[in-house]
Every structure is written in C-alpha cells, then in structure tokens.
Amino acid sequence: MPSSVVLLLYLLAGASLGGVMLLTGIPAGPLLGAILGAGLLSISGQLEIAAWPLGTKTVLGIGIGTVIGTGINRETLEELQLLWKPALVITFTLLITGILVGLLISRFLGVEKIVALLGAAPGGTIGMSLVGAEFGVGAAVAALHAVRLITVLFLIPAIVNFLAPVGGPDALK
Structure with missing residues (x-):
C-alpha cells in the first residue's frame, strides 16, 4: 500500500x-x-x-508550540510574577523525582538507563522522543511517554473534578 x-x-x-x-x-x-x-x-x-515525510514532526512541533505560545500574554506574565516560586518548586521536584524514578526503574526493572531516565523525565512526548531518537531509543521513550500521557489525560480531569467542589477550580483555594 x-x-x-x-x-x-x-x-x-x-x-x-x-x-x-x-x-x-x-x-x-x-x-x-x-x-x-x-x-x-x-x-x-x-x-x-x-x-512520516521528513520534517513533519518538526513542523507539527512548531505548530503546537505556536498554539501554546499565543496563550502567553501580559496577564500570563503578571501571573508568573506571583507564581514563579511554585513554578520553580514544581519544576525541580519533577526533575528530581523523574531522575530518581528513572534510576529505580533501570536498576530494579532492568530497563536501559537512558530509556528509563528519558521516559521518566517531565516533558512532552514529542520533545522527549526527539531527545531519545538522538540517543537511538526514541521509540521506547515515546512508548513510555504515551502511556504516561494517556493515563494523565484520563485521570487528572477526574481527580480535579472530584477535589473541586461545585464552585469550580477557584473552590480548591
């Protein structure tokens, strides 16, 4: 075909x-x-x-990045002035947790260290898969991130709905 x-x-x-x-x-x-x-x-x-034709993933990545980027405006920057501390805590917590989980997976489940580290790293499926491809393990990294992404997309909205009373997201405060 x-x-x-x-x-x-x-x-x-x-x-x-x-x-x-x-x-x-x-x-x-x-x-x-x-x-x-x-x-x-x-x-x-x-x-x-x-x-996929050469460059397709790059073009799609640029498109997705542009869609996300257009959501950044002055209000976003004003919010970031208030949220920079939590943003740093979240970022470093995710990085450290990803490294620890990757090392544990590699050691106890026998997964190649580079696959485990990139698979446990916070980040998008496309980005981490591209990094993995540079190391020759793109498909394995993509598989790990696809499972993570699908699971997160199914569970997090349900968890947020469960934890947010009728008042909506502001009620979580």
Whole structure:
C-alpha cells in the first residue's frame, strides 16, 4: 500500500476517535482520542508503521508550540510574577523525582538507563522522543511517554473534578 494512503488511514483513525472524544467533554479529549485512534490502528497490525515525510514532526512541533505560545500574554506574565516560586518548586521536584524514578526503574526493572531516565523525565512526548531518537531509543521513550500521557489525560480531569467542589477550580483555594 502506498505510504500516502497509510498516512491518510492513520490520520482518519486519529481524527475519527479525536472527533468522538471531542463530544465527551473530557479535557484534551481530541488529543487523547487521536492518540488512541492512531495507536489502536497501529497496534492492530493491519497497516505498516506510518512513515512520516521528513520534517513533519518538526513542523507539527512548531505548530503546537505556536498554539501554546499565543496563550502567553501580559496577564500570563503578571501571573508568573506571583507564581514563579511554585513554578520553580514544581519544576525541580519533577526533575528530581523523574531522575530518581528513572534510576529505580533501570536498576530494579532492568530497563536501559537512558530509556528509563528519558521516559521518566517531565516533558512532552514529542520533545522527549526527539531527545531519545538522538540517543537511538526514541521509540521506547515515546512508548513510555504515551502511556504516561494517556493515563494523565484520563485521570487528572477526574481527580480535579472530584477535589473541586461545585464552585469550580477557584473552590480548591
């Protein structure tokens, strides 16, 4: 089957389940649905692994970064003046925890150290997978982050809804 047809089928699978998840109202549902749709098609073994054209992931990464970047404005910077201390605590806690978990996974579960460290590192699936690819372990790192991302996207909204009384997110304060 031509690679362009394979890509189209993966895109259709991702878009279909992403569209269905959009209807659920789950935060980041379309992203989660697209991951699951394309992933389930890939796992099924009905198609060969998608071969994306050179530079596609870079272009998509730039697009995602641009979408996130457009959300940064003066209000964001004003909030950061109040939140810089918690931001540093969160960042360093996640880094230290990621390193410790990575080392423990490597030692006790026999996972290659570079895979365990990059897989446990805080960060996005794309970014960590690209770093992993530079070390020759991109697929393994992507797999770890995909499981993490899917789990987080399913659980965190439910946990936030459980912990936030009827008053919404401000009620958590």
